[in-house]
Amino acid sequence: MTRMHRRPAMRARTGGHIDRDTTLTFRFDGRELTGHPGDTLASALLAHGVRIVGRSFKYHRPRGIYTAGPEEPNALAGIGTGARRTPNTKMTAAELYQGMVAESQNRWPSLRFDALAVNSALARFLPAGFYYKTFMWPASFWEKVYEPAIRRAAGLGRAATEPDPDHYEAAHAHCDVLVVGAGAAGLAAARAAGESGARVILAEQDFLLGGGLLADPVHEGWRREMTAALEALGNVVRMPRTTVFGYYEQNMLGAIERVADHLPEPPPHTARQRYWTIRAREVVLATGADERLIAFPGNDRPGVMLAGAARAYANRFGVLAGRRAVLFTNNDAAYATVEALAAAGADRVTVVDTRPLGPAAAAARTRGVEVLPGHEVVGAHGGRGLYSVEARARGGDGGFQIDADLLCVSGGYNPAIHLASQSRTPLAWDSGIAAFVPGTAAGQRSAGAARGRFGIAAAARDGMEAGGAAAAAAGFARRPAFELPAGGADPDLTVAPFWEVTARGKSFVDLQHDVTTADIRLAHREGYEHIEHAKRYTTHGMATDQGKTGGLVGAAVLAEARGLPVEAVGMPTFRPYVTPITWGAVAGHHIRREFAPIRRTQLHDWHVRRGAEFLEAGLWLRPAFYPRPGEAPWDAILREGAAVRRSVGICDVSTLGKIDLQGADAAFFLDRLYMNTFSTLAVGRARYGLMLREDGMVFDDGTTTRLADDHFFITTTTANAGRVMEHMEFHAQTVWPELDVQFTSVTDQWAAMSVAGPNARRTLAKVVAGLDLDNAAFPFMGVADATLAGCPVRVFRISFSGELAFEVATPAGYAAIVWEAILEAGREFAIEPYGVEALGLLRIEKGHVAGAELNGQTTAADVGLERMAKKKGDFVGKALAGRPGLTDPARPRLVGVRAVAPDQQIRPGAHLLEAGSDRSLGWLASVTKSVEPGGWIGLALLSGGAARHGQRLQASFPLHGESVEVEICSPHFVDPENARVRA
Amino acid sequence: MHLITCPWCGPRDEAEFAYRGDATVARPAADAGIDAFYDYVYTRANPRGWHTEWWHHAAGCHQFVKVVRHTLTHAIAATGKPTDTLPVPAE
Incomplete structure (x- = not known):
């Protein structure tokens, strides 16, 4: 930055909220350019006279910067490099920083020459609904041909493919009054509420507070005084760079704070963004208004922009968007752009006003501005930039050219009602401004331009009242007292509704999705009359800008086609998010290992030391098996299972x-x-x-x-x-x-371990004190308290494996002592710890059902347990278990399955078929290699159940192309008389 | 996100609760028959408007809270204990 940089051609010498003492360098499509702190990427590009910043979605038409804020439809960039490249970033809201690397999108191979611009010539073959019509047939072509081609041609930017190196925080906030938006109304609302003593949060999406004031030098003194006063109030939290994106039930709002997006990368230990959940007693929506476009042929040409944007570039950024400007307007407010452009050094401004000569036009004329009342723009001509505007008397024939490099358009202003609408606040049509305005709802009011109170003074007054009322509703009654802005008359913002110029050529209502007035009419002709249907058929308003500049214009075109007033057609439902947010911020820290909590048993460290392989059971990590060095998984599982069948094993069952x-x-x-x-x-x-x-x-x-x-x-x-x-x-x-x-x-209060096998009693008898484990004294299903290695234990004589077994439970803190003591006692019997896999092997051999059989679709009778049902008395499920469908004797019943060739693997999920048939008779629920009887066995649910014992069927698994011959048998492979558990 | 007033804990975020359905259906007597139980388990009115429903304070006190909630606006008119009889506003 030591290099001297020449002042860019379109940058004014003075004025605006930029720091000319510091020069920032950045790259756009490989070209090194300069800007200043306070610039957006868009303002810095305009200062250098950059016109084309992207290509459009469908027709690949060249596009320029259209707005000066987050409502931007055209100017999207990929910002950052490598893993930090963020696509679809609005240049008009991207705060410039030293070293920024930005790339335009949706052009190939370059912005100036786009190979796909031929789509524009083919436009008659790409009408509304073209996805639905053209690519329907043949069906197999969709995946292989159409979708990849559309994706390559139509993509809106590419996401980074590397893992996101940044982290994102979630935070909660509570306040008495939340003020959304820090323009004139928001500043006044926040101060009024703050001076009453309420806890106030003031959220502003921009990096500077002021909203429309930033483009209004007349009221700069008031803006500074207000921001200083808010800074001095300890109970007001100002949150710039914070977009409130959603309004949810009971005054909960969601917001994204861009903590470090204005820096090359986040400082150490700093989140890139913070996801705020804000609960507010009262909400003041001071979200301002979005200027709307007018539909006319060529209204998407680079060099066409909204009038308020041209004014903002001149007054806020000291950037002249064009030297020879035409202003096309249906309202008086847009005349402020004439002054702004003149002050910034424009050679001339010509005004095309759709209305008869009015006071604003007359006043402009007295200042020497050429005004054409009762005229309209019918064309914007140029290739990569604008060179002339074609105008005519309204509705007349022919037209004349005006030499111009900038065309400023204003069709009036729409209050930004997105948040109010999300909260289901009723909307009303205000014919004076030809726009919808929000009413009030419990705990919520809109203020300023957000409810049609346009102009700085009017908005400030409205904001002060709303802030005071909100504070009072939250229980804070002190009267605020501060000066409202003086000087500068508020313009008359009533408009004569003017949506569209009827002339030949493409007139866009949605610049980001390339939706034209013709597309809206086509949707209407084809029966998509409802605004919600027309929206989806044409994709009007469904792009990342959510139709903020042209949404109502499209609705008006549809209304005209239907012969209805706009207010009867209405707007589609507004939903979160008001502006797009980053997925990373939604996910926050809930990624990778922090996606869900992990539960570990008290014995987890022991399992790790023993080399266990773990598996997830719900949130739990459980040892699957304990392989010895070099031992294959099945060898370990069979070794563990055999230890239980032949001597003794121990299993951590604390997760029950x-x-x-x-x-x-x-x-x-x-x-x-x-x-x-x-x-x-x-x-x-x-x-x-x-x-x-x-x-x-x-x-x-x-x-x-x-x-x-x-x-x-x-x-x-x-x-x-x-x-x-x-x-x-x-x-x-x-x-x-x-x-x-x-x-x-008490799951976490007790650790539990199962000691199972013929030597289980001998093992435990060595270490259990205060309890006679002899079969007569402590029979099967007995329970008693005792001590073990000095620790209190409760011993249950229960068995899942089918062997003589005891379950030892101990208060969680003693788990390791008890476990180690039992292992030591079992050493002479070669005790083995066994994991969940061997546990499953043992229970399948025994024919005990578990989750695979009790899958929510099986009855007690299906799994052979119907005799457990009590005869007398009510119990949950009793009545409906008697439904005919659940008592049908043909329902699949639990059976055992054995591979006829014992080494042949069978799979859970395999269907059981008779040889030569493709009718499924049931399915395999659980399978294992077995210790007894040896080979692959399983439990299945099979129509016919026990009547099929001894039959041979095919276990068919088409995904692997497998069909294995199996024999149906009793599910009790081991000790069907249940003698071992009672030994 | 709803703000639900638990009668035991006070106002709490919806994220602490699990929805447990219609609180106006009562479990039939044991001998009421299959049809009565079928209705109890499956048949629901799915009203557009005020609805009395169970919300389980699963990440809180583990109590079931009776909530009178508007299914269209998500407004909450009243909350109470399971044995409370809550007034349902006229539409």
């Missing part, structure tokens, strides 16, 4: 859901929740329970223990722990609130 239930009606409550009976369970005994949903399907299973008459300990499956808890809460609180029951989850 655990619920402590107490109360006088606890037993009765369990009888209602489970299909089997718990009121008959003796104290100190456990019982397997099956829980149904009210629709009659199996919900969950687990073992419940009676610790005292009025005290039970319930276990659930790992996967359903939360859902069972909610199910119990729903029934206890809403269905049977009269029951005396209290319960709480």
Whole structure:
């Protein structure tokens, strides 16, 4: 920056909110250019006379900068390089920084020559709805031919492909009054509310506070005084660079704060953007107004821009957008652009006014401005830039050329009602300004231009009143007292509605999506009359600018075609987001390992040290198996399973859901929740329970223990722990609130480990104190308290594996001591820790059902547990379990499956077919390689069930082209008499 | 996002709650028959307007909250405990 830079051709020597003492260099399409702090990328480009900044979406027409704000339809750039390249960034809102690298979009190979501009000549073959019509047939062509071609031709920028190096924060804020927008109305509202003592947040999307004041040198003194006063108020938080994008229920609003987008990269430990969730007692929407375009042939030509934008470039940025300007207007407010351009050094401005000669036009004439009242623009001519404007008397024939390099257009102003509309505030048509204006809603009011109070003084007065009223509604009554802006008369903003010039040529209503007035009429002719249908058929208003400049114009064209007033046609529903936001900000920190929390058991570190492979079970990480060095997964799983079948193994089962239930009606409550009976369970005994949903399907299973008459300990499956808890809460609180029951989850309070195998008793007997584990003293399904290695434990004699087994539960903090003590005791029996895979192998061999069988679509009878149902008394699911569809004997029932060639793999999900048939009789739910009987086995749900034992079927898995011969058998591969568990 | 006043915890963000459906249906008596249970489980009015519904304060106190909510405007007229009878505004 030590180099001297010449002042760019279109930059004024003085004026505006830029710092000429500092020069910033940046690159646009490889060309090095300069700007100043306070510039946007757009203002810096205009200062250098850059005209074409992009190509249009459909026709690849050259396009220039159209606005001076986030409503911009044309000037989109990819900003940044590598992983930080952000596509579709509006040049008109992108704050310039030293070293910015920007690239235009949607042009190939270059902006000045675009190979796809031939689309423009083919326009008659690319009408509205062309996607729907042209590319429908043949169907197979869509994926292979049409879509890739359209994507290459029509893309709006390319996203970076590398992972985003930046991070994004989420933050919450609460306030008494939220003011959205810091123009004249917003500044006054924030100050009025702030001086009443309310906690105020003032959010402004721009990097400077002031809104329209920034383009109005007359009121600069008032703007400075207001911003200084707000800075001095400790209860007012000013948030520049913050876009409020959505208005949700009960005054919750979403906002994005661009913390570091104005820097080459975020400083260390700083978020790039912050996603704000703001809850406000009262909201003042001071969102201003968007100037609207007029549809006429060539209204998209580079060199055409909105009148207010040309004024903003002159007054805020000291940039002259053109030397020989034409202003095309239907309102008086646009005449301020004439003054601004003249002051910035324009050679001449010609005004084409659609109305008869009025006061503003007459006043301009007295200052020597050429005014053509009752005229209209019928063409803008030029290639890469504008060189002449064609005008004529309204509705007349022919026309004449005006030499011009800038055409400023103003069709009036639309209050920016997006947020008000999102909040479902009623909208009303204001015929004076030919626009929709918002009403008020509970906790919300609009102020200033956002509700049609145009002009600095009027908006400021309205904002002060709205801010005071909002504060009062929030309970702050002190009267604010500050000066409203003086000097400069507010213009008369009433307009004679003027939407379209009827002349030959393409007149655009949506510049970003290349939607013309002809497209709107075509949609109408083809039956898409409703605004919501016409919008989708033409894509009008569906681009990243959401139709802020031309949306109402398109609605007016549709209204004219339908013979209705605009207000009867209306606008499509406004939805979040008001302006596009970055996905990274939505995701925040919920990415990669932080996408969801991870639950680890108390024994997790031990599992890691032992070299366990983990798998995710819900949020839990559970050991899948513990491979020895060089050991293949199946070898490890079979080794672990064999240890349990032949000697002893130990498994961490802490993830099972655990619920402590107490109360006088606890037993009765369990009888209602489970299909089997718990009121008959003796104290100190456990019982397997099956829980149904009210629709009659199996919900969950687990073992419940009676610790005292009025005290039970319930276990659930790992996967359903939360859902069972909610199910119990729903029934206890809403269905049977009269029951005396209290319960709480104790899943995390207890660690649990299963010690299983023929040597389980011998192992535990060495370390358990205070409990006789002998079969007579502590039979199957017994439960008792004891100590183990000095730690309190509760021992359950229950088995999932089908072997003699004990489950040892201990308060979570003792888990490692108890686990290590059992391992030490089991060393002489070669005890092995086993993971979830061996656990699954063991239960499949035993024929115990689990999640794959209890999948929410199976009944108790389907899985062979119908005999558990109690005969007397109500329980959840009882009535609907009796539905004919659920009691159909042809329903698939649980069977065992064994590969006829034991080494041949079978897969879960495979369908069971008779040889030569393609009719599915059922499917494989769970499969494993087995220890007993050896080879591949599985559990299946098969129509015919037990009647098919001994039959041979094909297990068909078409995705792998597999068909394996299997034999149907009992699901109990191991110890069908249940002798081992009782040994 | 709704702001739901939990009778036990006070006003809380919707993100703390899980929706649990229509609070106007009552579980039939055990012997009411399959049709009555079918209606209890499946048949819903899906009204446009005020609706009394259950919201479970799942990330809070784990209590079920009865909420009178407008399905079109998302306005909330009243909240209460499960045993409360809440007035439903006229449309």
